[in-house]
Amino acid sequence: MAQVIEVSDLTKRYRDVRAVDGVTFTVQQDTIYGLLGRNGAGKTTLMSLITAQSLPTSGEVRVFGEHPYENPRVLSRMCFVRESQRYPDEAAPVHAMRAARLFFPHWDQDLADRLGEELRLPLKRRIRKLSRGQLSALGVVIGLASRAEITFFDEPYLGLDAVARQVFYDTLLADYAKHPRTIILSSHLIDEVAHLIERVMVIDQGHILMDEPADDLRDRAATIVGNRDLVEAFVSGREVIHSESLGRVLAATVLWRLSDADRAELAGLGLDVTPVSLQQLIVRTTQHADQAGVPEEVLS
Ligand SMILES: Nc1ncnc2c1ncn2[C@@H]1O[C@H](COP(=O)(O)OP(=O)(O)OP(=O)(O)O)[C@@H](O)[C@H]1O
Known part of the structure; x- marks a missing residue:
């Protein structure tokens, strides 16, 4: 299977913290990864480095064979959904979706509409007035409807109720079956996402401890x-x-x-x-x- 991400000897240091500490690995195409690890393990930092939202201290990231930094050819093929996503002050979900539609070449508006409705996302309310769960719902809608070739979900369920989480998991699996792509899902709710995950990557104190098929691990x-x-x-x-x-x-x-x-x-x-x-x-x-x-x- 083709590799879509190659990471070699990647380190990100914040003063005396090595958030990511000399990791080397590849990510396979059309696979759902669970990126698992304790608080502060380095998950968000690793995803930020791969999606070019921050620069490494040393080491290299290649996505689709290219450097991702300020590289629109690569960036339009990746979607990073995270809680701390910033939106313009006056923006509502409908605006965020419009922007995503322009940015992501495989955007599916029907999926966005359907999922937004199922997750009860208030499309016209200002994003800064959304509840935590509604904000997560917006991220989930954008992440799935983007149909990006590589999609990162950094703990996408924060604040989502049990019904909304199930809608997310079901939609992810159904859409992935029709449109295979690479999905990297970071989560603390390991057993809740266990049935989705094909490959497990465990990170701890900036090191990759495990990287293997979920079935082998079980x-x-x-x-x-x-x-x-x-x-x-x-x-x-x-x-x-x-x-x-x-x-x-x-x-x-x-x-x-x-x-x-x-x-x-x-x-x-x-x-x-x-x-x-x-x-x-x-x-x-x-x-x-x-x-x-x-x-x-x-x-x-
Ligand atoms: N901007 C920053 N400045 C200083 N230290 C940072 C910064 N960002 C992250 N860190 C530190 O780097 C380490 C890894 O943080 P990171 O957010 O990547 O962990 P995480 O695995 O995503 O954690 P969580 O599951 O709690 O979200 C932590 O020790 C964190 O305190």
């Missing part, structure tokens, strides 16, 4: 539950990222791809295996990396 760990001694014997020598005990029962989450033979052995021992949700896995591995202090070795 298979990578399991929780073994049962008699303490038996569980301990089974996980011995394997990477345990979390354990909890209650009396003689131990639940140990192990970074291990269980084979059929492993499963048969566990069944024979009377131990249960429960799947680990994407959120649990990412939270546990990020915490584990913190404690181990060697993220790449632990997680690759």
Whole structure:
């Protein structure tokens, strides 16, 4: 699959903070990425660098093979939806959409109209008077209707109610099926977006900790539950990222791809295996990396 973004040894420093710290990766065409990480991990900074909204301290970004900075050929093919988006003082959503229609070559007005209605976006109210959720709704409408070849959604759900979030997820999936493109979605609600994500990228303290297909990640760990001694014997020598005990029962989450033979052995021992949700896995591995202090070795 073609690569649409190439990032090499990219660093962004703010005084003594390395918000992005020497990262190298590529982004594949027509794939939905989940860009996940804790507060302050570097997600927004990374997206701002790729979309040329800020300049790197060092390193390089190429989008569609070109430098994105002040490059209209590249910029009109990318859309960055974020909470801190600025609009002119007197502008209403209808004006923002008109501007987006002029800027994005694949803009779909029908989709914008339909989604605006479903999200109950007041089209003629001044943007600075919109509620937080309505502002997010405007970003979601512009992000999806832009049909940009690469669309970044930086926590697009802030303030959106549960119904609106579901409308966003459903519309994203349905529209992506008809018009495949690259979508990079940053989110804290990992399990809520887990079914959308094809590839997971986890960032922590400016480093990329994981970059892999979501399905591979799900298979990578399991929780073994049962008699303490038996569980301990089974996980011995394997990477345990979390354990909890209650009396003689131990639940140990192990970074291990269980084979059929492993499963048969566990069944024979009377131990249960429960799947680990994407959120649990990412939270546990990020915490584990913190404690181990060697993220790449632990997680690759
Ligand atoms: N303009 C700035 N000046 C100084 N430090 C900054 C600036 N912008 C970001 N940072 C710092 O860089 C780090 C990464 O911030 P960033 O906003 O990229 O994180 P994030 O992963 O998007 O976080 P969140 O999930 O909380 O939005 C943080 O430590 C933040 O405090």
